Amino acid sequence: MTDSERLGRVVAIGTIGLDDIETPQASANGVLGGSATYACLASRLFAPTTMSSVVGQDFPASHRELLAGRDIDLSSLETADGRTFRWGGRYAENMNVRETTFVELNVLEHFDPQVPRHAVADSFVFLGNTDPNIQLRILDQVVNPRFVVVDSMDFWIEGNRQQVSNVFSRCDCVVLNDEEARLFGGHANIPRAVRTILDLGPTYVVVKRGEFGAALVSDHGWFFAPAYPLEEVVDPTGAGDAFAGAFLGSLAAAGATDQAALRRAVVYGSVVASFTVEAFSVDRLAELTRHDIDSRYVEFGEFAAF
């Protein structure tokens, strides 16, 4: 048995996209993005990682090589006829405010993700933000997962709350930002909104709060991690997915899902998210090392000590 077989495996199902990003300072077009991309590039820093997604015929070989070169298992990466998913976003002066400028679903429109058998048993699964009907079909394929983390967004919560609820009730951990939590929970008060979600069945809720950090909530109470105080945020795209990937990767590496492991996972998620936003697209994330992560992890300990 090799080291990597002893570690838990992360399986991330989500999008790969070519992004057009505009910030008050700069812009970039056709750069590598998507929830599965960010989640896998974060997760692989901790544990063996399988990506399930789809790209089109136009997906640049260099992007595929970048992913493969980071030890991400691409055996479930489908290449379909047509163009790769494309997304555009524009950030306001306050980088927490983002406007979607366009969405081209392209090959995503008929994507029916297949989770590879070898990656299923005992794995740590990330269900990236997508149609809850697709998330349910994935859950049907996953047998005996160790831990399932799900993401969603306002579009699905408003359009198909019942199916989103069905998904949440079958997962171990729901990851949302504060506005999504308020929207789903039907209450402006976050602790109350979170209770609504916990009542559906998941053991944990993680509320991502952008520049204000992240909170982990369960029946055992609250844990708060700050965001790293960066003087320059270059591109916030993918921070939430990188958070989820590092969160799950660190659980897989620990082989544990107890309260202590979950708290450490939130800090690892926050650390990796903080690096991710330091450059456009995956430029910083793809070059990240465990040494970078461990140094900043220590700083997080100092942020909260009293």
Add this chain to the structure above:
Amino acid sequence: MTDSERLGRVVAIGTIGLDDIETPQASANGVLGGSATYACLASRLFAPTTMSSVVGQDFPASHRELLAGRDIDLSSLETADGRTFRWGGRYAENMNVRETTFVELNVLEHFDPQVPRHAVADSFVFLGNTDPNIQLRILDQVVNPRFVVVDSMDFWIEGNRQQVSNVFSRCDCVVLNDEEARLFGGHANIPRAVRTILDLGPTYVVVKRGEFGAALVSDHGWFFAPAYPLEEVVDPTGAGDAFAGAFLGSLAAAGATDQAALRRAVVYGSVVASFTVEAFSVDRLAELTRHDIDSRYVEFGEFAAF
């Protein structure tokens, strides 16, 4: 020398008001409020406290008795001809959003606060939010203070930035909420905005972030305290002033202003603020005990441990 003489003394200069408050759930009219009121009721839980403020002839005896009954030194509370300062506020469903419905300055219009000699030397001073010209006159009266904390708001920052800068440069600690920090610092990025303030001279900046907690920043780095996760916020009025009062009171009680004391002071501030918002006006704050505070202080330690 008695116990209370050995302790540092807090001197809080600010407003006393009669507030009309409206929340989505309830409303209250003519209730006790004002920055000095909240700050002193919080501070007196930790250290001897002197209040410098003004009320009108209409100020109810019951309110004065409430303050005096909480061991607050009222020898610098002036009673002027005319009506007491009045303020009205309305909270949105998201309790972080507040609209001022009216302001009647009344006796505040000609208030020229005198800081009593016996309370000045070696004291811990809170300059509540007011005209920076008044704050400067107070600073001129305070000889050899141990530690000076100042609050301000958008109205003064936009209207008289130079004088606000002059005040900040003469204080040890500037306490602002995140929007005020962004406004004064001229940058949407909080770490950069905070650097602008630190560059003026104060050793510490505290950024109050409402439901997201508070951050203490100095050249020694960042400290983050979460907000207590309350499922019901009844009335957020005065939370920031109660924070400042408990913050300063705990420093005075410790007789210390080092990094460790400052961090504990931020947690005490957060604890007392969290109780303050549990009821209208000062209803909860006025009944608070050290036992209540110490219990919740322990919980704050658990929120951040990993």
